[in-house]
Amino acid sequence: MEEMQSIEDGAEMQNVTNGEDDEIVGENPASGSSPSASKPLSKRAQKKLLKQQKYEAKKAEKKAMAKEQKKLDKERRRKEWDDKLAIMSEEEKSKMIEARKGVRKDRMEKRSEERERKIERLTKAKEVGQNIIVDLEFSHLMTPVETSSLVQQIMYCYAVNGRCTSPCHLWLTGCNGDIETQLNKLPGFDKWIIEKEGRSYIEALQSQEENLVYLTADAEKVLDDLDPKKFYVIGGLVDRNRWKGITMKKAMDQGIQAARLPIGNYLKMSSSQVLTVNQVMEILLKYLETRDWKNSFFQVIPQRKRCEADAIENGGFEEEENKEENDLLDCSKKLKTSSDAVEAKREADMVELESLV
Secondary structure, eight states, X not given: OOOOOOSSOOOOOOOEEOSSSSOEEOOOXXXXXXXXXXXXXXXXXXXXXXXXXXXXXXXXXXXXXXXXXXXXXXXXXXXXXXXXXXXXXXXXXXXXXXXXXXHHHHHHHHHHHHHHHHHHHHHHHHHHSOEEEEEOTTGGGSOHHHHHHXXXXXXXXXXXXXXXXXXXXXXXXXXXXXXXXXXXXXXXXXXXOSEEOSSOHHHHTGGGGGGEEEEOTTOSSBOOSOOTTOEEEEEOOOOTTSSTTHHHHHHHHXXXXXXXXXXXXXXXXXXXXXXXXHHHHHHHHHHHHHOOHXXXXXXXXXXXXXXXXXXXXXXXXXXXXXXXXXXXXXXXXXXXXXXXXXXXXXHHHHHHHHTTO
């Protein structure tokens, strides 16, 4: 699995310059025109694009180095195993091999049991879990890099949800086009226990329209509690704040409720209160588990996104030079230990190790 794309880093969408380096006139989202269409770039956009290209090149180099290191590690382990067996008698070799197979079998059985329990929890959530919707109808407003980033966020959402003792029931609506194509490339996506809808949530949930609540930082209403009857909608948009207020406008145009998380009641953000899809998802899951907003926010929102006073009060303030790259690292570390794709990769590695025996 390729490393997760940076959540907050992406190529600047190509906009029309109005003749000044710093002022850019964006495309009209209602036009549905592709952000990748050929348009002149301002100097600022060119710099950001160059930065993204350098990042991609560096990332590819790191990936190649990691692949080479993995190959070397495999060869080292094989040599260590062969050297160990070389000095043993036939009886000792047989015992060593059988012991290793037994440990491996126990580990695989344990993972299989964990997977079965996860399936049971997610199946039960379809009936009694809190309904959470990720709205994927903004794909035409994102660059390929941003779309890829959103796919990774969705993968993390599913992994985190599957680990919860009381998971929610996850919906993906408006799942069409490039976003659907990329999701289908994820290992095991066709077996995810979720609701996959090509239609919009308005069409798919016509009978529940009065229970739809769009979660947006621009809403005036503050979300005090989660209602099990409600369907909470998260905007699936990675846009570097180009389309400010677009989710609130959508909720108003559709005549559905809108609310924002009570972040301001518990901490001060160093920037806007706009969070990534996976951060919102994890906050909701933490709240469902603890019924404690403050605890949920401080466990999920990175310290660098909080004001220094709040960060110090709750465990120290982290000094980080590259915030965008750290977003990537935060989510990549979690994905490496939690996602179904990585779980499948581990199992493949175990099969590979068996060839050493």
